[in-house]
Amino acid sequence: MAETASPRGLDSQGYLEREGSLGRIAHDFRPVVAAARDRLLDVFGGRMHSAYVFGSIPRGTARLGRSDLDLLVVLRAEPTDGDREDARLLGEALDKEFRRIDGVGTLLYSKARVLSELERYDMGWFLACLCTPLLGEDLAEYLPRYRPDSRLARETNGDLALLLPRWRQRIADANSDEARRPLVRFMSRHLVRTGFTLVMPRWNGWTSNLAEMAEAFGTYYPERAEQMRAAAVLGYEPTGNAAVLRSYVDDLGPWLADEYARVHGVKAPRPD
Template sequence: MRYRSVTSNLDHHRPVSVPEGLDDGLDERGRIRREGDLSRIDAVFAPLIAEAASALRRLLGQRLHSIYLYGSVPRGTAVAGRSDLDLEVILHNEPTETERAAVARLAAELDQGTGAVNEVGIIVASRPRLLSAAERYDNAFQISCLCTPLWGPDLADELPDQYPTIELAQHITSGTRAAFTRLAAELNAPTTSRPDFTRQRVGRRIARLAFTCVLFRWPGWTSDPATMQRVITAFYPDHTDELATSIQLGWGRLAGHPPNTPADHDKAVELLNSAAPWWMNEHGRVTARTG
């Protein structure tokens, strides 16, 4: 199926009726709420989480500031054997390449030793960098809003509040264009070890990029794909089919439909060729400052 590259049918300053009953992800002061909580984690993931935390503490020792979970596991929406376990570790100082490599090896070992999740991923960052102004809408946003503290002091206490603003929409997509280039190369590479992961990332990247075009117009925040889809299509009804395909590729695994067929490959290629550049241009248009 080819998706139409059409001009947005709505002026981005015009109010749009978003479906009622959706959680806008904000607190009483309009700040973006933290998404997850340890109390929401399904018990099936507890042994793996405990093993990961213990191994990270042994590996990084006094260098370790704190450990966080993010993604569907702390949000309470994870599906055993299909969802990923995503962690972020913060060091007191900038991580060395040796430390990054050691953490990557640990993630691979945890991944190979469990059937509880589809994949284990661990990000490494430093406290000084996260406290810098340059990270406010990037990794600092992730710690404040998307991450759930697992061990150590909560760095979110030292970070600024986050709101669904045009500034967040402008900066949160940094690196998206380069990511699309990498994904296109991976889709065409016969040596890609897990092409289904690549197709999944294509769908998620496009859906999340599209969401940045509306989060400050809604306004609100969500990582839930169904809510994301409903909000985006309220603003862009001409892109309903395209967004449905992106969501299916990005999150279909959770319903038992991983993107591992030739048809899924073709959909991912088509999305990168047509939807990705359209949404990049649209993002630039709606987040541009005018007067």
Template sequence: MRRAKSGLDAAGFIRQVPEVPFQTEYQAVLAAVRSQLPSLLGTHLVALYVYGSVAEGRARLGQSDLDLTLILSDACPGTQVIQLEQLRRALELGHPEVSKIDFDLGRRAEALASANRLSWGFWLRHHCRWLWGEDLARRFTPFKPEAAVARAVNGAVVPVLQGYLHTLAVGKLPDERLRLQREAARRLLRALLVLRRTDEIDWPWTLEEHRARAVRLHPEQGAALEFFYTEALRPQAGAAEFNQRLAAFLVWFAQQPGIPES
């Protein structure tokens, strides 16, 4: 029998987002995006999904982000993407129950391309809950845990994390800086899955599971991992300290075998 927190289902596939009722506090903002996004984009919106804490029914009022994946038609014009950003900001201002609203955008052909099965296919099937439109996730069968999935989903993690260093080096207002530190720390902890070993059978799901796995496999980085875990939950470090620790960790990370370079 598999352990309850292995991240796998009874058949050995990676678990999927549980179909639990959405929390009452988020019904209004979810209804707004279901209504306003199709109204703005028309036939250029192919599918709409929610992922993260709101999708899983564990969001915290006023503290959790609303994370949405939008699949657009291949012909969607750039002008509508600009209007989409304006709508995102309006929704964010009108719904203080979420701390931030994020849109992850993709095109239909990109999402369905065979070359992107391990990235887009895995993402839609295992991390997203359908809200509106054509459910492309149904086109993919469940995935079993493997390093190739971790690499495909995380992509070139070192350049992405280095991008946070450059962004944070520019003076930011405290609230924005702390938000970026939280975002970078979460991305870092999850990205360590690209160092997946052949003898691993589990698949971490929560941030705590990612932290525990990383500490177990990379004890020499224990202090750094605990720092980033704290920042991922309650960012409070000063800008200089965070950047120094992130830069040092990335030196180690980039030296590990199997890290995608670009």
């Protein structure tokens, strides 16, 4: 009898399965992904080792006009400012041409960085488990299999305390609802994902659905469950409410950073 995968994103041996595939991309989004693939080749050419798509589009859950296109580009050398500008212009052009997406986000890393020991349980895990190969050799072949354990929790989101001062500055610089809305979306998602990875080893699985993440978190921290459920909603439908952002950096964020450090420790320092 064939073994079936766990509904919590694990295979029969308890390892995290890779989420998403090109086959799950909805018909409406296939032209966007095809255009991105061709233009990545045009823009980066031989500088690029491989490219991946991640997020709601390869998971098959993207919403027309609401979801963004998320790309990971692995270069043969460390990204330069010119590479980052090229990626920004490519994303702007795709966003302008295809109204079915709401923005393009592109991560740039070098092959050496992705495969480094330092990144093995952060960017390496992200590539191997959350990214769908689009171009070039799949670096997941050089990475280990992953379990939803405390080491993975620590190295993925154990740096929230370092991020909070930067978030406070970004909030201070945002002086309109229009400027605050993307911050609410980003910070809501980050806090929900951090809350989920805090409890991930006990929950023993993986999901990228914000509502499911919030419910999993609430099982172990019922006193904070409503805050996390509200953040999950705002991760999909953000407002420009300044009070929400203040609550993130004055209450939920500091509490979550302290509890994360207590349970899993602090993420290994990065050079950048």
